Amino acid sequence: MNNHVSSKPSTMKLKQTINPILLYFLHFIISLYTILTYIPYYFLSESRQEKSNQIKAKPVRSEPESAYRSVNCLDGLASVLYPGCDTLDKVFMYAKNKFKDKRLLGTREVLNEEDEVQPNGKIFKKVILGHYNWLSYEDVFVRAFNFGNGLQMLGQRPKTNIAIFCETRAEWMVAAQACFMYNFQLVTLYATLGGPAIVHGLNETEVTNIITSKELLQTKLKDIVSLVPRLRHIITVDGKPPTWSEFPKGVIVHTMAAVQALGAKASTENKPPSQPAPLDIAVIMYTSGSTGLPKGVMISHSNIIAGITGMAERIPRLGYVMGEKYGGNLIFKPTEIMDRIYKNVMNKVNEMSSFQRNLFILAYNYKMEQISKGRSTPLCDRFIFRKVRSLLGGNIRLLLCGGAPLSATTQRFMNICFCCPVGQGYGLTESAGAGTITEGYFHSYVIGFVVPNQKELTELARKKGLKGTWEELCNSCEMENEVLKVLSEAAISASLEKFEIPMKIRLSPEPWTPETGLVTDAFKLKRKELKTHYQADIERMYGRK
Structure with missing residues (x-):
């Protein structure tokens, strides 16, 4: 998880449009404020600074290339969060016994949907939501237990695969916990996958049962059910669709409630017959298929628990839910793409009066400098950034971003405006991805080095x-742009994804031959030598020089 951005703060400041004399005066006031508050800050934060400076990780071995490990776990990797809880069903049972009547899963009723036109012309669905309906730990346990037992009655056996193709919702978690309890291997498929990818995943794992929603059944599964010959049961989490005649013979559709009722009726004891072992497969998680057909990644119970344990070492508590707050205040903020939040906040800033906008920018740049020195800015947080923080409920203590690269600028902006650390997941989610600290080498677009055909380039220049x-x-920068246009057109015609298309290129006048030392005798690329040779161009194309 990345909670540090190595880009220099000076390159990430917002630009001010204010009278220079007034600007100097404001900087004088800010400097005076900083000096007056530094002394009490130093004494008040001394213990916190000492704690921050404590050694938290040490190398496992004395060699320079040795991995680092938490000082709390030097003798071996932490693999279990709670003693004896070495499988996911045991972890949930532990939580259920500890927090029995506490709230666990909440669902808000959709009262209405509206189309909202964005400034760029795009139309987004805006939902009007009602109050939360909560399930306690005990409620979820009972529903999961009955659902798993009902699946057994439909023929699902331990260590066999069952698929879930559903949006993120409370029923998804109930179904997952049921599978963990009864040692069913849960096959997960992105709800955004296309038909061929879904068929591939279902046939490759040879599932006979699939859990889905009414909408996905009607919009995606209905057209491909006949292509999955082993499929026997479809369970919808939110009721039956209106028509049934189009499904192949032998495929039966159930509701989740009906399967739970079947399980409750058949249940004779309060313990699943086959509990999983730590090395048993918990999930077969399919990727998004960005490089071809989705790939199924097998993850064991111990793998997931080890990943959770590592995170819990640094994040003992993610947050809490305040008392009932409705109306104009937010209870939870739906998941947002952080870059979109950044753009929306900046649009609001640009709509401010000149004085307000420059005050915001001054506070932003001041806080950036203070953060870079390891200091806090309570007055800025309280009086300048309070309204921005309220966009996410006002009590966010930590933001975690995953699923796509987050630019350093956006990460720093979120860190400053929402007054909390912003962590960025880096690595495969499908393998309980590892944490990292950004060192400035990761970028969200591709660059390319082109050794052009001399005849073709000369002709293009003539045209x-x-x-x-x-x-x-x-x-020539002009020729770089012209060649980039040609490459982009060819990439688009070849149906390449956006992230596969170079955003910037460098034309190399010298050929890459073994004599230059840039390739081997077999003309394989020497990546280290190429990086060293073109280091200045790499810096330029990524905007660091």
Whole structure:
């Protein structure tokens, strides 16, 4: 998890549009405030600073390349969160016994849907939501136990695969806990996958039962059910669809409530017949298929618990839910793409009066400098950024981002405006991804180095009215842009994804031959030598020089 951005703060400041004399005066006031508050801050934060400076990790071995490990777990990796809880069903049972009547899963009723036109012309669905309906730990346990027992009655056996193709919702978690209890291997498929990818995943895992929603059944599964010959039972989490005649013979559709009722009726004891072992497969998680057909990643119970244990070492408590707050206040904020939040906040800033906008920018840049020095800014947080914080409920203590790269600028912006650390997941979610600290080498777009065909490049230059020697043409920014256009058009016609298309290129006037030391005798790339040779160009294309 990344909670540090190495980009220099000076390169990430917001620009001010204010009279220079007034700007100098404001900077003087800020400097005076900083000096006056530093002394009490130093004494009040001394113990916190000492704690922060404590050694938290040490190398496992004395070698320089040795991995680092928490000082609390130097003798071995922490693999179990609670003693004796080495499988996911035991972890949930532990939580259920400890927090029996506490709230666990909440669902808000959708009262209405509206189309909201964005400034860029795009239309987003805006939902009007009602109050939360809560399930306690005990409620979820009972529903999961009965659902798992009902699946057994439908023929599901331990260590066999069952698929879930459903949106993120409370029923998804209930179904997952049922599978963990009864040692069913849960096959997860993204709800956004296309038909061929879904068919591939279902057939590869040879599932006979699938859990889905009414909407996904009607919009995606209905057209491909006939292509999954082993499928026998479809369980919808939110009621039956209106028509049934289009399904192949032999496929039966049930509701989740009906399966739970079947399980409750058949239940004779309060313990699943086959509990999982730590090395048993808990989940077969399919990727999003960005490089072809989705791939199923097998993850054991011990794998997931070890990942959770590592995170819990640093995040003992993620947050809490305040008392009932409705109306204009937010209870929970639906998941947002952070870059979109960044753009929306900046749009609001640009709509402010000149004085308000420059005050915000001054506070932003001041806080950035203080954060870079390890200091806090309570007055800025309280009086300047309070309204921005309220966009996410006002009590966010930590933001975790995953699923896509987050730019350093956006990460720093969220860190400053929402007054909390912003962690970024980096690595495969499908394998309980590892944590990292950003060192500045990861970027969210591709660059390319092109050794052009001399005849073709010269002809392109002639068409565009550009002249010069071969080296001058290759070093020309205009030619780089023209070649980039040609490459982009070819990439789009080849149906490449956006992240596969170079955003910037460098034309290399010298060929890559073994004599140059950039490739081997078999013309394989020497990546380290290429990186060193083109380091200045890499810095330029990623905006660091």
